[in-house]
Amino acid sequence: xxxPNSLTSTAGSATGDSPAATVHDAMATFAWAxxxxxxxxxxxxxxxxxxxxxxxxxxxxxxxxxxxxxVEGFPGxxxxxxGTLPVIRLESMSADIAEWYWGLGRWLTLLxxxxxIAFMGTLLGATSAVVLSFPAAHNLAPNxxxxxxxxxxxxxxxTVPELVYALMFVYAFGLGPLPGVLAIVVHSLGxxxxxxxxxxxxxxxxxxxxxxxxxxxxxQIVRYAVxxxxxxNFASYTLLRFEINVRASSVVGFVGAGGIGQELYTVIRQFxxxxxxxxxxxxxxxxxxxxxxxxQLRHRLxxxxxxx
Amino acid sequence: xxxGLAAISKTDIAVLRRAMPRAFGASLAARLxxxxxxxxxxxxxxxxxxxxxxxxxxxxxxxxxxxxxVPLMVPPTHGGWLGExxxxxxxTLAMAFLGTCFASLAAVPLGFLGAKNVVPQVLWxxxxxxxxxxxxxIDALVWALMCTNVVGLGLFAGMGNGNCDSLTTHSHPxxxxxxxxxxxxxxxxxxxxxxxxxxxxIWHWEVPQTRGKHAMSITxxxxxxxxxxxxxxxxxxxxxxxxxxxxxxxxxxxxxxxTAELARQEHATEQDIVAALLHDIGHLLVDxxxxxxxxxxxxxxHEEVGAQWLAPFFPAxxxxxxxxxxxxxxxxxxxxxxxxxxxxxxSRHSFLLQGEILRQHRAHVGMIYQQFNLxxxxxxxxxxxxxxxxxxxxxxxxxxxxxxxxxDDRHVALRCLEHVGLLSRAxxxxxxxxxxxxxxxxxxxxxxQEPHVILADEPVASLDxxxxxxxxxxxxxxxxxxxxxxxxxxxxxxxxxxYADRVLGLRAGALVFDGPPSALTDTTLHSLFGTxxxxxxxxxxxxxxGIARVESWSESL
Numbered sequence: 001x002x003x004p005n006s007l008t009s010t011a012g013s014a015t016g017d018s019p020a021a022t023v024h025d026a027m028a029t030f031a032w033a034x035x036x037x038x039x040x041x042x043x044x045x046x047x048x049x050x051x052x053x054x055x056x057x058x059x060x061x062x063x064x065x066x067x068x069x070x071v072e073g074f075p076g077x078x079x080x081x082x083g084t085l086p087v088i089r090l091e092s093m094s095a096d097i098a099e100w101y102w103g104l105g106r107w108l109t110l111l112x113x114x115x116x117i118a119f120m121g122t123l124l125g126a127t128s129a130v131v132l133s134f135p136a137a138h139n140l141a142p143n144x145x146x147x148x149x150x151x152x153x154x155x156x157x158x159t160v161p162e163l164v165y166a167l168m169f170v171y172a173f174g175l176g177p178l179p180g181v182l183a184i185v186v187h188s189l190g191x192x193x194x195x196x197x198x199x200x201x202x203x204x205x206x207x208x209x210x211x212x213x214x215x216x217x218x219x220q221i222v223r224y225a226v227x228x229x230x231x232x233n234f235a236s237y238t239l240l241r242f243e244i245n246v247r248a249s250s251v252v253g254f255v256g257a258g259g260i261g262q263e264l265y266t267v268i269r270q271f272x273x274x275x276x277x278x279x280x281x282x283x284x285x286x287x288x289x290x291x292x293x294x295x296q297l298r299h300r301l302x303x304x305x306x307x308x
Numbered sequence: 309x310x311x312g313l314a315a316i317s318k319t320d321i322a323v324l325r326r327a328m329p330r331a332f333g334a335s336l337a338a339r340l341x342x343x344x345x346x347x348x349x350x351x352x353x354x355x356x357x358x359x360x361x362x363x364x365x366x367x368x369x370x371x372x373x374x375x376x377x378v379p380l381m382v383p384p385t386h387g388g389w390l391g392e393x394x395x396x397x398x399x400t401l402a403m404a405f406l407g408t409c410f411a412s413l414a415a416v417p418l419g420f421l422g423a424k425n426v427v428p429q430v431l432w433x434x435x436x437x438x439x440x441x442x443x444x445x446i447d448a449l450v451w452a453l454m455c456t457n458v459v460g461l462g463l464f465a466g467m468g469n470g471n472c473d474s475l476t477t478h479s480h481p482x483x484x485x486x487x488x489x490x491x492x493x494x495x496x497x498x499x500x501x502x503x504x505x506x507x508x509x510i511w512h513w514e515v516p517q518t519r520g521k522h523a524m525s526i527t528x529x530x531x532x533x534x535x536x537x538x539x540x541x542x543x544x545x546x547x548x549x550x551x552x553x554x555x556x557x558x559x560x561x562x563x564x565x566x567t568a569e570l571a572r573q574e575h576a577t578e579q580d581i582v583a584a585l586l587h588d589i590g591h592l593l594v595d596x597x598x599x600x601x602x603x604x605x606x607x608x609x610h611e612e613v614g615a616q617w618l619a620p621f622f623p624a625x626x627x628x629x630x631x632x633x634x635x636x637x638x639x640x641x642x643x644x645x646x647x648x649x650x651x652x653x654x655s656r657h658s659f660l661l662q663g664e665i666l667r668q669h670r671a672h673v674g675m676i677y678q679q680f681n682l683x684x685x686x687x688x689x690x691x692x693x694x695x696x697x698x699x700x701x702x703x704x705x706x707x708x709x710x711x712x713x714x715x716d717d718r719h720v721a722l723r724c725l726e727h728v729g730l731l732s733r734a735x736x737x738x739x740x741x742x743x744x745x746x747x748x749x750x751x752x753x754x755x756x757q758e759p760h761v762i763l764a765d766e767p768v769a770s771l772d773x774x775x776x777x778x779x780x781x782x783x784x785x786x787x788x789x790x791x792x793x794x795x796x797x798x799x800x801x802x803x804x805x806x807y808a809d810r811v812l813g814l815r816a817g818a819l820v821f822d823g824p825p826s827a828l829t830d831t832t833l834h835s836l837f838g839t840x841x842x843x844x845x846x847x848x849x850x851x852x853x854g855i856a857r858v859e860s861w862s863e864s865l
Contacts, residue, residue, distance in 0.1 A: 026731055027722055034735065056409065059402035080454065116356045123353070163449075172377065173370035178360045251447040268453050280446060287445030288438050 084277035100278055107260060107282060114259035115286075117180045117249040122242045124181070125188025130234065132189065133196035134222050139208075140200060142218060154197070158190025166252040177258030184245050184252070192241055199233045200226060235301045239294040246290060250283055542621075549592045560592060582622065583629040590614030590630075610634075635669060671698030674754035676764040676796075680746045684739035688730065688749050691738055692721040695756030724752040728782055744775025751782055762786075764796035768803065776800075780807050801833060 086100040101107075132150055134140050141147035162183045169179030207225040216224070253261020260279060267275040325332050334342070386393055420426050422436040550561030564585050571584040590610030615631035640647045674695075675681075682691045696717045700708050707713070713721075725731050728748040730741075738746060747767060754762055764783065768776035783794050784807050798804050804811050805825040813821030813828075813836055820836050821828065 026726065027719075030722065030731060030734060037735065055405060059406045062399055062402035063406060065406070077455075113359065116359050120353075120356050120360065168374070168377065169370070172373040173366060176361055178362050178366065179370075181360055181362075247445060247447045251449045254449065264450065265453075268450070280450075284442040284445045288441045291437070291441050 080273075083273040084280075086274045086277060100274060103275070103278075107263065107279060110253075110260040110263055111282060111286060113177050114249045114253070114261070115246065117177050117184060117252070117257075117259055118242060118245040120181045121184025121249065122188055122238060122245050125185045125245075126192055126234075126238045126241070128185070128189050129192035129196055132193045133200055134226070136193060136197040137200035139203075139205070140218075140222065140226065150193075151197075154190050154193040156190070157186050158194060160187075162187045162248050162252060163255060166255045166257045170256050175256045175258075180249060180252040180257030180259060183257065184248060187248070188241055188245060192237060195237045196230070196234055199230050199237070203229045232301050236298050239298050239301075243287065243290055243294055246287060546586075546589070546592070560588060564588060577625070579623065579625040580629065583626045583633075586614065586618060586622075586626070587611070587630045587633045588614070589618065593617060638669070671757060672760045674757050674759035674762040676747070676750050676754055676762065676767045678766040678769045680743075680750045680770075682738050682746060682750055682753070684737075686738060687734070688725065688736055688738055688741070689718075689721060689734040691749055692724055692752045692756050693717060695724070695753040696721060698757065721752075721756050724755040725749075727755060727786075728752045742775070743771050744778055747771060747775070747779050748782060751779070751786070755786065759792070762792055762794040764794060766797050766799065769799060776803070783807070801828065804828065 086096065088096040088100070132154060135142070135146045136150035136154055138147065141150070165183035165186050166179055169182045173179045173182070203226060207229070208221060211221050211225040249259050249261075250264065251261045253259040253263070254265045256262065260283070264276075264279050266272075267279065329335065418436065418440070422433050422440065424433055427433045546564065547561055550564060551559050564587075567587065568581050568585040571581045576584070588610070590613040593610070593613050611631050611634045615627050618630060619627050683694070690711075693713050696713065697708060699717075704714055704717075722731065722734065725734055728751050730745060730748055730752065733741060733745065738749060741749065747770075762783075767783070768779050771779060780803055783796070786792060787794050796808075805828055808825050811821065811823065811825050811828055812819060815836065821832070
């Protein structure tokens with residue numbers, strides 16, 4: 001079909017000389033400027049790419065990465081995984097599965113402990129993170145000292161691994177799930193606090209200005225201008241953190257802080273292969289179910305129109 | 309209380325309380341429910357605390373011990389091990405860096421595959437997420453323990469797990485948004501008239517090449533003679549040839565008669581009824597040249613065939629609906645979910661196969677939106693180049709995926725930008741422009757598409773007075789310079805009066821006004837809309853600064 005749009009045809013314009021010449025000049029200038037910009041950009045890309053490659057090569061040398069080792073060790077991995085699989089015969093299926101899950105009662109109790117640790121840890125961690133995130137947000141902090149202090153506290157809480165905290169707390173509070181909860185609380189406080197403060201920094205400034213103009217003080221601004229905007233995101237991140245914390249709770253038991261970690265550590269170290277697969281499968285199923293449930297909850301929260 | 313406001317009486321309060329009870333406080337049931345919820349939460353927490361054996365005594369003693377331990381750690385001293393610590397820190401960093409790099413590379417495609425709005429098949433994206441769960445559910449420490457059995461002690465084992473959390477956070481599905489249908493009924497387009505060729509004896513029609521198929525000629529009976537006899541012969545032929553079934557439940561003849569009956573019930577004009585009767589005649593014409601089974605699978609544009617074959621005998625009011633009925637059906641499908649559900653399986657199948665034609669139709673119709681619908685993170689030039697995408701084919705299509713456009717396309721885009729007066733902003737990010745400028749970028753994008761008609765959905769509703777005048781002037785200039793048709797929906801009557809050649813007034817889905825803007829007087833408006841509208845004057849071109857520049861460009865074209 002013929003094109004009625006004359007301005008996109010590449011034939012020259014039919015009108016007089018000077019308008020076409022000015023158009024041509026403008027485009028020539030633009031083309032030159034674009035080439036200069038592209039050249040500058042290319043230098044930047046090459047430099048960054050070179051640095052990245054350097055970091056990659058350095059890391060590989062430091063980590064003693066060697067394809068040889070992987071290829072050599074691969075049959076070992078397969079043999080290990082094959083060893084963990086239970087023997088399930090079709091004719092005696094129920095008996096074999098009962099044999100595989102011989103300690104199901106005990107493991108389920110320990111798994112429940114793990115879930116309790118994760119739940120309480122996330123709950124307390126999220127509540128304290130909410131409290132700390134507002135002073136740690138650039139747009140809401142009353143002054144620079146409060147802001148820096150809160151930020152540094154959150155950093156310290158976040159960077160130290162949970163296991164290290166768990167070790168310290170096991171020494172202080174004794175064995176059992178309580179030090180595990182405290183370790184999870186401290187670590188969740190750090191990561192959730194950082195995520196929450198970033199959410200708070202990204203809010204729409206309009207409502208804040210509107211409420212400030214009406215004469216509210218800092219606490220009222222937070223409650224009425226900020227909180228309605230950020231609660232769905234807070235809830236979503238908290239649910240995400242809960243999933244992560246279930247995984248973290250399963251390993252704080254390595255240092256004696258309760259839950260199924262202790263059992264898992266024992267069976268790995270004592271080469272009770274079949275028990276390893278039993279506990280791992282149990283953990284995977286739990287995490288999968290929790291993921292589905294949290295996904296549904298998160299959808300509802302993100303789609304919720306009004307929040308209390 | 310300010311003296312101007314009247315006090316509210318008790319009866320008013322009672323009426324309001326009946327109308328919106330929740331504004332006066334939650335109902336008893338809701339409050340009870342909330343109380344029960346809080347009690348349940350408190351009970352859960354208490355049970356957990358009991359399970360954790362979290363007695364205050366224990367906490368106090370523990371804090372005391374921590375208070376003894378932590379001061380021992382301060383001040384930190386390395387005791388001569390700084391070198392070893394630093395090297396170990398470097399090894400940790402190397403592990404983290406490599407693990408994150410490799411896992412992220414793998415996670416990017418998996419993130420797309422696991423997203424609900426990219427891969428709608430439940431089994432696929434759900435299964436993928438469950439696989440990710442199983443990898444993620446086991447802590448890195450456990451994997452490391454197992455990997456040390458494989459590759460021995462050392463860092464390589466620790467890196468092996470990578471950052472599996474990235475696999476899940478990429479594929480967070482967004483809420484699906486539903487576009488409300490704005491139009492009811494058939495959308496009518498004004499298309500330019502094709503010149504119909506009059507063959508002599510046997511009428512040949514070259515089928516356009518669609519998706520690589522070869523051109524095919526269709527021989528069809530050519531009637532000469534009086535119109536009245538032609539109509540009798542036509543309907544006789546229709547009743548014989550139309551008695552074929554394909555995958556639908558009715559024959560062609562029954563379908564034609566049903567459609568004509570529907571048109572008659574809706575009190576359509578006589579020409580519309582005839583068009584309804586003859587709209588699917590193209591199917592009969594191409595029938596002889598199809599294999600018997602996959603009748604509807606061939607996208608031979610039966611509406612074009614039918615329209616061209618009927619063109620010598622019927623007026624334009626009959627031919628146009630026949631030519632456009634498939635396009636109208638497609639628009640109805642995109643705008644009305646229930647219409648799509650109500651179609652038969654065969655119709656849906658034929659529509660899906662004709663997706664390529666729909667895409668081409670879309671390329672011929674330029675859309676301008678109220679909210680601009682530009683990609684805000686891209687540069688202005690990139691947004692205009694998006695308009696060139698339907699014109700790419702072959703290797704240039706692949707190059708465009710890598711953000712490489714030919715110089716011809718770039719020149720076209722730059723000329724379009726120059727035409728709307730934004731050449732100096734071509735390299736800026738689109739969200740740094742003002743609203744009016746963004747709308748003009750959208751217009752430039754539409755121009756780069758080389759459309760046949762431009763549809764503007766409330767183009768100036770989000771803009772202030774100065775920018776609205778600028779945008780409408782740009783559109784008007786495009787019409788006078790290129791002869792394109794622009795159809796715009798507007799809520800401001802003054803813009804319609806000032807810029808339009810023809811105004812259509814719609815109220816509650818019915819057409820209430822059709823005429824030139826000079827006929828749109830205040831009395832007409834008052835009678836149409838039942839209210840008196842406030843009048844305000846638009847700034848004259850000589851006065852407004854921004855518009856003076858636009859006017860000088862229009863002289864240069």
